[in-house]
Amino acid sequence: MKILITGCSGFIGYHLTHKLLSKNIKVIGVDMMNDYYDINLKKKRLSNLKKLAKPNKNFVFYKLNISDFKKLNKVFNENKLDYVINLAAQAGVRDSIKIPQRYLDYNITGFLNILELSNKHNIKHLLYASTSSIYGLNKNFPLKESESTEHQIQFYAVTKKTNELMAHAWSQLYNLPVTGFRFFTVYGPWGRPDMALYKFADSIINNKPIELFNKGDHVRDFTYIDDVIHGIYSAIKKIPKKNNKNINFNTSNSTSPFKIYNLGCGREVTLKNYLRLIEKNLNKKAKIKYLPMQLGDIHKTSADITLAKKELGYNPKVNVEEGIKNFISWFKYYKKYK
Numbered sequence: 001m002k003i004l005i006t007g008c009s010g011f012i013g014y015h016l017t018h019k020l021l022s023k024n025i026k027v028i029g030v031d032m033m034n035d036y037y038d039i040n041l042k043k044k045r046l047s048n049l050k051k052l053a054k055p056n057k058n059f060v061f062y063k064l065n066i067s068d069f070k071k072l073n074k075v076f077n078e079n080k081l082d083y084v085i086n087l088a089a090q091a092g093v094r095d096s097i098k099i100p101q102r103y104l105d106y107n108i109t110g111f112l113n114i115l116e117l118s119n120k121h122n123i124k125h126l127l128y129a130s131t132s133s134i135y136g137l138n139k140n141f142p143l144k145e146s147e148s149t150e151h152q153i154q155f156y157a158v159t160k161k162t163n164e165l166m167a168h169a170w171s172q173l174y175n176l177p178v179t180g181f182r183f184f185t186v187y188g189p190w191g192r193p194d195m196a197l198y199k200f201a202d203s204i205i206n207n208k209p210i211e212l213f214n215k216g217d218h219v220r221d222f223t224y225i226d227d228v229i230h231g232i233y234s235a236i237k238k239i240p241k242k243n244n245k246n247i248n249f250n251t252s253n254s255t256s257p258f259k260i261y262n263l264g265c266g267r268e269v270t271l272k273n274y275l276r277l278i279e280k281n282l283n284k285k286a287k288i289k290y291l292p293m294q295l296g297d298i299h300k301t302s303a304d305i306t307l308a309k310k311e312l313g314y315n316p317k318v319n320v321e322e323g324i325k326n327f328i329s330w331f332k333y334y335k336k337y338k
């Protein structure tokens with residue numbers, strides 16, 4: 001079995017590649033290694049993967065941008081791939097307001113290339129990252145996959161909604177099995193420096209004020225990385241099939257070989273409580289600079305994970321208390337703080 005993982009040097013891609021290599025599965029990794037955040041963190045993740053794979057040569061890495069069709073085509077031609085997992089994307093809500101063109105290129109053109117090549121090379125199952133942000137203005141909490149995702153509030157989420165629509169069209173046109181994951185604020189060791197946990201911990205340790213938007217009243221369904229990886233891993237061989245039954249069409253249901261799952265934790269936590277846990281683990285109070293709600297920010301996310309539990313055996317186990325503790329001990333090691 002050979003699996004292509006795009007975004008393999010990113011946070012989720014790193015953990016997924018690590019898990020597959022540990023299970024002796026062959027991985028072809030693709031990442032453009034961009035400098036959206038500290039490139040050294042991506043290099044360190046990549047070097048860990050290379051070390052882990054060295055004895056049995058199970059990992060081949062290509063540095064390329066998935067929006068470059070020619071280069072991506074070469075990867076598909078050079079490797080007989082069974083599965084594709086597309087995690088490469090420009091993430092982050094705020095930059096999508098400042099530099100939308102990059103989101104169009106990486107997230108939409110890039111995904112178009114993934115779909116075209118997955119079809120051309122008869123990939124058994126294409127899995128890809130969507131986001132909880134696509135629920136936009138919808139407030140029917142906890143949010144089920146079948147809920148409306150029509151009311152987007154920023155371009156990052158628009159690109160992911162577009163990915164879901166594109167995935168559906170390709171699955172219907174070519175009978176290509178596709179599964180999308182709506183991730184809910186994933187956190188944990190080797191996490192992203194642009195996300196709250198890393199930024200808060202870094203600022204507290206360095207005595208810098210943290211910027212707390214909306215008095216920290218945002219609510220998030222924080223999901224620990226190992227739980228998310230378990231969910232993705234369980235879905236690889238759950239290949240969606242055509243379904244000729246009479247169904248109730250909604251944003252996640254279809255007669256095509258097409259599935260969408262929420263991968264959340266199923267627990268609501270305010271950002272200020274999240275911050276308290278970080279302070280507790282660092283044994284130090286944060287200096288706080290209060291700022292108003294940011295443009296494009298979603299006030300609350302909360303996942304209904306019944307479907308993933310039922311169909312994937314998904315069962316998130318790590319609560320924020322334990323997850324933050326794990327992150328802080330990794331962070332101290334990574335930053336060499338004592």
Ligand SMILES: NC(=O)c1ccc[n+]([C@@H]2O[C@H](COP(=O)([O-])OP(=O)(O)OC[C@H]3O[C@@H](n4cnc5c(N)ncnc54)[C@H](O)[C@@H]3O)[C@@H](O)[C@H]2O)c1
Nearest residue numbers: 007009010011012032034065066088089106129183185186
């Ligand atoms: N982390 C979360 O909480 C979260 C939540 C919802 C959705 N997601 C989605 O999950 C996926 C992975 O997220 P992450 O947190 O690991 O982000 P990340 O930024 O750490 O990882 C993405 C990786 O993809 C690479 N990349 C970006 N555009 C590329 C391109 N065009 N070609 C090749 N490589 C490219 C980057 O260099 C990076 O290493 C993304 O699609 C993201 O939108 C993440």
